Amino acid sequence: MRRRHRRLTTEAELDITAFMNLMIVLVPVLLLGMVFSQIRMIELNFPGMKAGEAPAAEDLRLVVTVIPTGLEIADSDRGLIEVLPAKSEAQDYEGLRSVLQQIKRHVPDKTDVILEVGPDVDYQTLVSVMDTVRSYPAVVATSVVEAELFPDISLMDAAENRVLAQSPKAAEGEGV
Template identity: 35%
Template sequence: MMQGIAKNTRRAMRRAKRRRGTELNLVSMIDVLTVLVFFLLVNQIGVSVLGIELPGPPVASAEPPPEQQDLSVIVREGGLTLADNNAPLAEYPKTAQGYEYAALVAKLLELKQAAPDDKRISLMLEPGISYETLVSLMDAVRSDSATPGSSGAELFPQVSVGVAPDAAPTATGAQP
């Protein structure tokens, strides 16, 4: 097969073939090792990675955990409703001047004094409520600084926004 080729050319071809066979493709090896390391890190159980300790199984205790407040302000066209764990605490009807933010803030101050560590509140808006109303309400529930002559105390700075639940049916429409 190689009879028609010069002796020096045949030697050069053999050397080139040997050289190609001894080279390692490092790119593919690095790719495989990267995937392997990622797989091992993700699938390790009980090993602390980067100093993060995961909590163990919950320990049963004799006393129930204390009930946390789950405050929410439901905003409807007719007014505001302050609720805790979906139980209404107070209702503030909308007046000709707008929503009663001052009365809401006064009630929130009472609740904050009862549970000073609580920082969360949810704003549940009915469809059609204006953006300005949302911003004003967020300002009111975050701190007492929105009320004139207030102390500027922090109320509930962690605000989440959602859609208001459907209004409860009235008793006048009930059938026997």
């Protein structure tokens, strides 16, 4: 007589311990990463006035021109204030900050500035100039805070063939 062998069937255990360990580590790391990747938005004002409006004569219309060869700070009504040539392919942000701080001391109520941007200026330079024009680090009661310079920024295009002006002479009475 033939014997029938019973096949032994064993069910395999599903071991998900390694997967659970991965999830325990991965979920907090992903949640922490979300906090640091925020999108920043910069509000811009575009130049132009409503029909029938005229600017006041004594108002300072501050214009910062950004071209690849350097920066110019000027009053659109009174002329050139300062010229800051680029230093080894980088703009002089510290010089710009110090000139704007001097202007802010003379006109503390002024909050707007016009950025005249040349066509060959890259995006990172534009954002760095905007950050420099907006505020500067200041120490207040042993803490470093961002002090306001000119937070209301307007943009305008510079001419394609725009070149950096010559530095104004202090003897001629130009400048701040």
